[in-house]
Amino acid sequence: MKKLDSHQHMTTPVIAARSVGTRVLRSEDPRLLSGRGEFIADINLPGQLHVAFVRSPVAHARIIHMDLSAIRDADGVALAWSGQDVAPLCEGLVGEMAVEGCFPTTMPLLAKDEVLYVGEPIAVVVADSRYAAEDACELIDWDFEELPAVTNADAALAGGPVANPQLSDNLGLKGGASFGNVSEAFEQADQVVQGRFYTCRVSAAPMETRGVIADYEWASKGLRLWSNTQMPHYLKYMLTAYLGFPEQGVEVITPDTGGGFGQKAHVYPEEMLLPLLAREVGRPVKWIEDRRENLIAGAHAHEQFVDIAYALDADGKITGVRTDALGDGGAYHMPPWSMAVEPWCAVVMTPTGIYDIPAAEYTYSAVATNKTPVGAYRGVGYMAGTLARECLADDAARALGMSPFEFRRHNVVRDFPWTNAQDIVYQEGSWLETINVLEKMVDYPAFLQRQSELREQGRYIGLGLSVFVESSGESTATSQEHGLGDVYHDTATVRLNPNGTANVTIGLSAQGQGLATTMAQMAADTLGINVEHVSVQTARSTSHAYGSGTIGSRGAVVAGGAVARAADVVREKVRLVAANMLEASVDDIQLTDGLASVKGVADASVSIADVATSIYFDTSSWPEDFEPSLEATQAYDPAQAMFSNGGHAILVELDPETGFVRFEKVYSVEDCGTVINPNIVEGQIRGGVLQGIGASVFEELAYDESGQILTTTFLDYGLPTMDVAPPFEIHHLETPSSHSASGVKGMGESGLIAAPAAVLNAVNDALTPFNVVLRDLPLTPQRVLKAMSGELSTAQQEATSTQGETGHA
Amino acid sequence: MKPPKFSYVAPTTLDDALKHLASDPDAKVLSGGQSLMPLLAMRLAAPSILVDLQHVPNLSDIEDRGDHIRIGARVTHREIERSALLADRLPILSAAASHIAHPQIRSRGTFGGSTAHADPSGEWPTILLALSATMQAVGPHGNRTIEADDFFVGPFTSTLRDDEILTHVSIPTTRTAWSFQEAAVKKGDYGLALIAATGTPRGGVLVDPRVTVGAAVGSVTRLVAVERILTDEPLTDELAEEAAVAAAESVKPISDIHGSSDYRRKLVASLVRRAVVELKNGA
Numbered sequence A: 001m002k003k004l005d006s007h008q009h010m011t012t013p014v015i016a017a018r019s020v021g022t023r024v025l026r027s028e029d030p031r032l033l034s035g036r037g038e039f040i041a042d043i044n045l046p047g048q049l050h051v052a053f054v055r056s057p058v059a060h061a062r063i064i065h066m067d068l069s070a071i072r073d074a075d076g077v078a079l080a081w082s083g084q085d086v087a088p089l090c091e092g093l094v095g096e097m098a099v100e101g102c103f104p105t106t107m108p109l110l111a112k113d114e115v116l117y118v119g120e121p122i123a124v125v126v127a128d129s130r131y132a133a134e135d136a137c138e139l140i141d142w143d144f145e146e147l148p149a150v151t152n153a154d155a156a157l158a159g160g161p162v163a164n165p166q167l168s169d170n171l172g173l174k175g176g177a178s179f180g181n182v183s184e185a186f187e188q189a190d191q192v193v194q195g196r197f198y199t200c201r202v203s204a205a206p207m208e209t210r211g212v213i214a215d216y217e218w219a220s221k222g223l224r225l226w227s228n229t230q231m232p233h234y235l236k237y238m239l240t241a242y243l244g245f246p247e248q249g250v251e252v253i254t255p256d257t258g259g260g261f262g263q264k265a266h267v268y269p270e271e272m273l274l275p276l277l278a279r280e281v282g283r284p285v286k287w288i289e290d291r292r293e294n295l296i297a298g299a300h301a302h303e304q305f306v307d308i309a310y311a312l313d314a315d316g317k318i319t320g321v322r323t324d325a326l327g328d329g330g331a332y333h334m335p336p337w338s339m340a341v342e343p344w345c346a347v348v349m350t351p352t353g354i355y356d357i358p359a360a361e362y363t364y365s366a367v368a369t370n371k372t373p374v375g376a377y378r379g380v381g382y383m384a385g386t387l388a389r390e391c392l393a394d395d396a397a398r399a400l401g402m403s404p405f406e407f408r409r410h411n412v413v414r415d416f417p418w419t420n421a422q423d424i425v426y427q428e429g430s431w432l433e434t435i436n437v438l439e440k441m442v443d444y445p446a447f448l449q450r451q452s453e454l455r456e457q458g459r460y461i462g463l464g465l466s467v468f469v470e471s472s473g474e475s476t477a478t479s480q481e482h483g484l485g486d487v488y489h490d491t492a493t494v495r496l497n498p499n500g501t502a503n504v505t506i507g508l509s510a511q512g513q514g515l516a517t518t519m520a521q522m523a524a525d526t527l528g529i530n531v532e533h534v535s536v537q538t539a540r541s542t543s544h545a546y547g548s549g550t551i552g553s554r555g556a557v558v559a560g561g562a563v564a565r566a567a568d569v570v571r572e573k574v575r576l577v578a579a580n581m582l583e584a585s586v587d588d589i590q591l592t593d594g595l596a597s598v599k600g601v602a603d604a605s606v607s608i609a610d611v612a613t614s615i616y617f618d619t620s621s622w623p624e625d626f627e628p629s630l631e632a633t634q635a636y637d638p639a640q641a642m643f644s645n646g647g648h649a650i651l652v653e654l655d656p657e658t659g660f661v662r663f664e665k666v667y668s669v670e671d672c673g674t675v676i677n678p679n680i681v682e683g684q685i686r687g688g689v690l691q692g693i694g695a696s697v698f699e700e701l702a703y704d705e706s707g708q709i710l711t712t713t714f715l716d717y718g719l720p721t722m723d724v725a726p727p728f729e730i731h732h733l734e735t736p737s738s739h740s741a742s743g744v745k746g747m748g749e750s751g752l753i754a755a756p757a758a759v760l761n762a763v764n765d766a767l768t769p770f771n772v773v774l775r776d777l778p779l780t781p782q783r784v785l786k787a788m789s790g791e792l793s794t795a796q797q798e799a800t801s802t803q804g805e806t807g808h809a
Numbered sequence B: 001m002k003p004p005k006f007s008y009v010a011p012t013t014l015d016d017a018l019k020h021l022a023s024d025p026d027a028k029v030l031s032g033g034q035s036l037m038p039l040l041a042m043r044l045a046a047p048s049i050l051v052d053l054q055h056v057p058n059l060s061d062i063e064d065r066g067d068h069i070r071i072g073a074r075v076t077h078r079e080i081e082r083s084a085l086l087a088d089r090l091p092i093l094s095a096a097a098s099h100i101a102h103p104q105i106r107s108r109g110t111f112g113g114s115t116a117h118a119d120p121s122g123e124w125p126t127i128l129l130a131l132s133a134t135m136q137a138v139g140p141h142g143n144r145t146i147e148a149d150d151f152f153v154g155p156f157t158s159t160l161r162d163d164e165i166l167t168h169v170s171i172p173t174t175r176t177a178w179s180f181q182e183a184a185v186k187k188g189d190y191g192l193a194l195i196a197a198t199g200t201p202r203g204g205v206l207v208d209p210r211v212t213v214g215a216a217v218g219s220v221t222r223l224v225a226v227e228r229i230l231t232d233e234p235l236t237d238e239l240a241e242e243a244a245v246a247a248a249e250s251v252k253p254i255s256d257i258h259g260s261s262d263y264r265r266k267l268v269a270s271l272v273r274r275a276v277v278e279l280k281n282g283a
């Protein structure tokens, strides 16, 4: 895999950390916490109409007849469209992943011939109010012939009934690769441990549902589209590419957004339909997704099976790993991430994890089923991959009679840079240290003592460990490192004002990550000014800056790099003028703490504010040929893939009478290089781990065999709440990246990536006296109680096999 | 999730409320709205007219009447949770109130609404059956009282007639031995199983014990087999075990995505055991 040479020039300045690394309070909070945020539902345009969708109540059917005349005649209705009406304007959204063995699908904006999942939009209604629109939706007259619903991934893979006629063998993705001598490793293994893990279907369930407002101005052909998307620039591109709106006239506006987590990093049929409707009715149109729609029709996540096997030598070293991932992808590829991304990432991104495994082999497939399309959710694929790898590590430790810490320490990579079997290069990391620190934090001997004492009393506690490495700062280089061709970059604009304050604009929309705070810290330190003097505008509109999306733990790294680079251009201007004012050499000018000072000369300084004022208003301060713009826009895309790492240890207790899992404590170690702001990093850890706890114990989007979704409200879909959130103890390690601005690495996804493995390991640790090992999520009370009542045979749960008998699926 | 069209009235007398209710077969009483409004929003119910009780007088008191306490239909879950009188005289209500949903919902949802709604997962129906409460209703033909045993007859079904309004619930205060057990996955969730057990302690045994189960069953029901075991017997751990076995054998649990009937049977047994042990320790 070639590295992109052209990226080497994107250097970032070396700066003195002042606000970087400190617990600067979030500048967003006074506004958001006092109810002054403006979310999409708060926005009302004069003359706006409201949109509601008719969604399929059946999983798979052929549409025989559809008549919208009763809808059109209903009170207050301005327009109603079926799939037939919209198809001439847009055939649908093509979804695929640019890897070999991915078979694309085209998802219609409204189902035309066949409906493929419950919740698929089949008609859209525009009316005076949402009430009138929903009333009218009930008047739909349609006939359909039910077709067999494919609801099981294994069955879909085996052939049989077809879920989506565009994929005749149900395959949306199939492929694999092998590195090193895997067969030999397994043939010569002293023992093989293996298991099949299941990560259930969940929803990212952001607190704010999706929403779109479209306003079309026929005279200029201008389109303004409000969407709480994580990828405004990509959405703008799609609006021009698919619908033909003139690029120069399209503005995508992203108001305050209440969480995205990847669900809002897709482009949805609803976002494509609203502009067409606005153009047709000549008035602004608004759609705010309700919770039921969000649970049914917002991208689903996670559902896949991962088969994994380790070959172990007599010393307990892993000599080879085989992984196979099978994703239950739902009916279509959801652009741009597709049903492929979940299983593909699970096996390709980190099959070796933190372990020094010389040989690795993986296969992956994604199958279409008659369920809602699966897309990206915080740490897509990494969660399942980490679950399989880390839980199998515990199986191996049990088989070897080693402690989970010991087994990991025995196999962990110790020397960097390290190139894994796949040829992925890890420049640096604190992988061993993570294990050691976690072991200390939990006081393992004391835990073991307490565990055995409690067992005597009929109480069952368990400690689960999960250690991860995560590619972060999603970039062109990261993409290439993993064999993809995606190209990313972001820009930022920095302007220094006459009084020495700064305004910064970035190309990323924010969903609650605190980007306005961390980017202010990066800009402040680069410019040498106080962080309170910087104001950051995240991408509220595509008219400023450019960005590839708030995804893939990339915000801090990529926006941070762009901000530092843009601020550096301005900084150089300030240094030039300061040198002139102080009659010193520019090389000796340093900018810190609001002052431009001469290195090594006490008292030789001028305030940066005075320099800025002079640049604006006093030409005599200028050196010769000085160009006075104090505004710069720069791009950034890291030159190399970078990986953050860390681990969690989670302490649980199982109730032997109810099967409930109670969370006692979470211990987290995070190494995301230089920490810009510990508060924000810790918030990301807490939120991510809580989502991981949800995905492993409380949440599941359930379907029945006919493809009917059963969890359509929060009554049935169990999000974790504050009440189940345990206390956290968080430890920061800092192994800076050698090439990002200030050595920052991304970490937004790590909590969700690694927590479920720790939860499952903790539950299995607590279950040790019952001689069972669970591998399916979620760990419902019913499953746990069954395990505790000895109803699951050990044979059925057997993880180890003797030499040669690999039994790999 | 917007309700279909409906009319709305907020009468200021009980008589007017009854008139409105009788004016249309699809009229419905609105109390706290915490069950009814979600049903409307999901279009699972489409009443023609909602008769809001919020301005009807005399429905919001908790009154000590000596051997019983009378609670108005409009008293909120939150008021019950915070009532000093109930904490003293009917502490099972104070204890159970905090299990109902979350504070926001408890501040709006009402005792009468929950009782009339007859949700098999509701704390109040389960507890009122165990406390042998009496419902007071008024309709076009006058007042009547309905014993809890005759009130909850099916899932979301009571013997209250469509044109009647539940005004008060009277609860005897003699059942001073009590235990309330709920197995809910998270705080505020509806329980997977509820058990309420009450009785009058006399000379180390329970007189007339009542044990009811909610949530795990299609309709709140008494566990008569368990009651029989507890009657006039000294409460011991062995008796608790016997009661648990009887509960498991006699209960007819439902099965859904939150738990199979087999699982719920085990839960019911565990909760009954816990309840009897608690009665033993408290008695």
Ligand SMILES: Cc1cc2nc3c(=O)[nH]c(=O)nc-3n(C[C@H](O)[C@H](O)[C@H](O)COP(=O)(O)OP(=O)(O)OC[C@H]3O[C@@H](n4cnc5c(N)ncnc54)[C@H](O)[C@@H]3O)c2cc1C
Binding pocket: B028, B029, B030, B031, B032, B033, B034, B035, B036, B037, B038, B053, B073, B099, B100, B101, B102, B105, B108, B109, B110, B111, B112, B113, B114, B116, B117, B119, B121, B122, B123, B124, B160, B164, B165, B166, B167, B188, B189, B190, B191
């Ligand atoms: C998120 C959420 C969680 C919840 N969790 C729980 C829980 O854990 N446990 C629990 O028990 N409940 C729970 N509830 C329901 C809540 O307790 C409701 O308040 C209660 O069930 C109904 O009371 P209400 O006053 O809101 O009645 P409403 O919703 O106004 O009415 C409910 C029904 O009763 C009828 N009705 C109301 N008052 C009268 C009356 N005086 N006479 C005749 N008919 C009447 C109405 O016509 C309607 O059919 C929850 C609700 C929500 C929204």
